[in-house]
Amino acid sequence: MQNDNNPSVLEPAVAANGRTFTVTHKLVLSIAVPMTLAYLTTPLLGLTDTAVVGQFGDPVLLGGLAAGAIVFDLVFTTFNFLRSGTTGLVAQAYGRGDARAEQAWFWRAYAVSILIGLATIAAAPLIAWVGAWFIGGGEGVTSAMRTYVLIRLLSAPVALANYAILGYVLGRGEALLGLFLQIVLNGCNIALSIWLGLGLGWGLEGVAWGTVGGETIAFVVGTLIVLRRFSRLPNPRRAELLDPAALRQMVAVNRDIMIRSFVLLGAFALFTRQGAQLGTLTLAANAVLMNFFLVAGYFLDGFATAAEQLAGRAVGARHKPAFGDAVRLSSIWGFAMAGIATVIGLTFGNDLVAIVTTSEDVRAVAALYLPWAAFTAVSGVLAFQMDGVYIGATWSRDMRNMMLLSFALFLAALYALPAFFGNHGLWAALHVFLVVRGFSLGAILPARMRATFG
Numbered sequence: 001m002q003n004d005n006n007p008s009v010l011e012p013a014v015a016a017n018g019r020t021f022t023v024t025h026k027l028v029l030s031i032a033v034p035m036t037l038a039y040l041t042t043p044l045l046g047l048t049d050t051a052v053v054g055q056f057g058d059p060v061l062l063g064g065l066a067a068g069a070i071v072f073d074l075v076f077t078t079f080n081f082l083r084s085g086t087t088g089l090v091a092q093a094y095g096r097g098d099a100r101a102e103q104a105w106f107w108r109a110y111a112v113s114i115l116i117g118l119a120t121i122a123a124a125p126l127i128a129w130v131g132a133w134f135i136g137g138g139e140g141v142t143s144a145m146r147t148y149v150l151i152r153l154l155s156a157p158v159a160l161a162n163y164a165i166l167g168y169v170l171g172r173g174e175a176l177l178g179l180f181l182q183i184v185l186n187g188c189n190i191a192l193s194i195w196l197g198l199g200l201g202w203g204l205e206g207v208a209w210g211t212v213g214g215e216t217i218a219f220v221v222g223t224l225i226v227l228r229r230f231s232r233l234p235n236p237r238r239a240e241l242l243d244p245a246a247l248r249q250m251v252a253v254n255r256d257i258m259i260r261s262f263v264l265l266g267a268f269a270l271f272t273r274q275g276a277q278l279g280t281l282t283l284a285a286n287a288v289l290m291n292f293f294l295v296a297g298y299f300l301d302g303f304a305t306a307a308e309q310l311a312g313r314a315v316g317a318r319h320k321p322a323f324g325d326a327v328r329l330s331s332i333w334g335f336a337m338a339g340i341a342t343v344i345g346l347t348f349g350n351d352l353v354a355i356v357t358t359s360e361d362v363r364a365v366a367a368l369y370l371p372w373a374a375f376t377a378v379s380g381v382l383a384f385q386m387d388g389v390y391i392g393a394t395w396s397r398d399m400r401n402m403m404l405l406s407f408a409l410f411l412a413a414l415y416a417l418p419a420f421f422g423n424h425g426l427w428a429a430l431h432v433f434l435v436v437r438g439f440s441l442g443a444i445l446p447a448r449m450r451a452t453f454g
Helices: 025-054 059-078 081-096 099-122 124-135 139-171 175-199 204-230 244-277 280-317 320-356 360-374 376-392 396-421 423-453
Strands: none
Touching: 025 059, 025 175, 025 204, 025 280, 025 320, 059 124, 059 139, 059 204, 059 244, 081 099, 081 139, 081 244, 081 280, 081 376, 099 124, 099 139, 099 244, 124 139, 139 175, 139 204, 139 280, 175 204, 244 280, 244 396, 244 423, 280 320, 280 360, 280 376, 280 423, 320 360, 320 376, 320 423, 360 376, 360 423, 376 396, 376 423, 396 423
């Protein structure tokens, strides 16, 4: 019988069908490198949209684009569990050698994605209104933001279904296919945004419709690839798709991941808000410096994705050595990448800041706090890796609880440290949050392994 506190614990009869495998450096890199490249295509999209709208020379349109992107990202980050939760569940089925279960997990996530997407379209006017209230921009910015958001949200069903498709692909460890799908998505998005925004002169609306088109093309391509594969395999029965225990497991995993994502967003929002209390220059400098952490995160996410697939596959196969190697090797590569990112930040950080901003005052303030930003990769790498491990193993409740613990300690540090050390204290509080997340998950890892593998 499954343990309610650990949905990934499999019955011995099921585990006996698992397939043992060996985790090597080559296997880790075969997943991490393509997905790192895939994730790095995402910021290119934001830069393209900004460049296209910027050609019209209207700061109101740029403000509307920035505000709309924030609202859209907040909404869709909420549903990121459709990708990560699917990866873990499919990886475990793949580890057991259960192709029917892989399909079943995909179709459940796919159906939920479409339903949530349709509900999002229905709620689009409310989302736009709340976004306008939250941003609090001028009339022109608010109008531009509302237009952008209402168009982009039309892609919600296909955009969220793309999460489920990518989750299925990564659950099977097919990182090259994942890279291809992301290139199709972001490549078509960029091309359409340039054509509609500049070529046809649609401006901000063209950029928004370009995104809708890119998401739709990626949805069609991804769905056809999956359907072609499934046509050669035995299909799950309707009773399997609607199995109550499986549905409860999916809801529990996705609920915990969603809570974790909300808390994470809240922590970064509080960091920004507290920085604003320290003055405009400090707020601007922190915004520039956070790019160091965000860019490093794209590299760390690649190895976290490798940890997701390999840990989940090992749990499905009930193969403890592979699980241990997945944790160890993905962490080694993660720390190596974090170290490289930190060295680059410390060595070339001021030059990179100069590229982002022309303000001498902002550059001067950023230089004071540059080391704090550069070391976020090192303090955060274990959090990235452990998140990957726990998502793959579907130990979502533990991940949620440790996130809440980390957030509580972050709040305490946020209250105490800036009062004495100003912005240095604010950055120190962020490091407390990152370190506690990683080490708290690492501390309970042995107990979770014993419970799962015996």
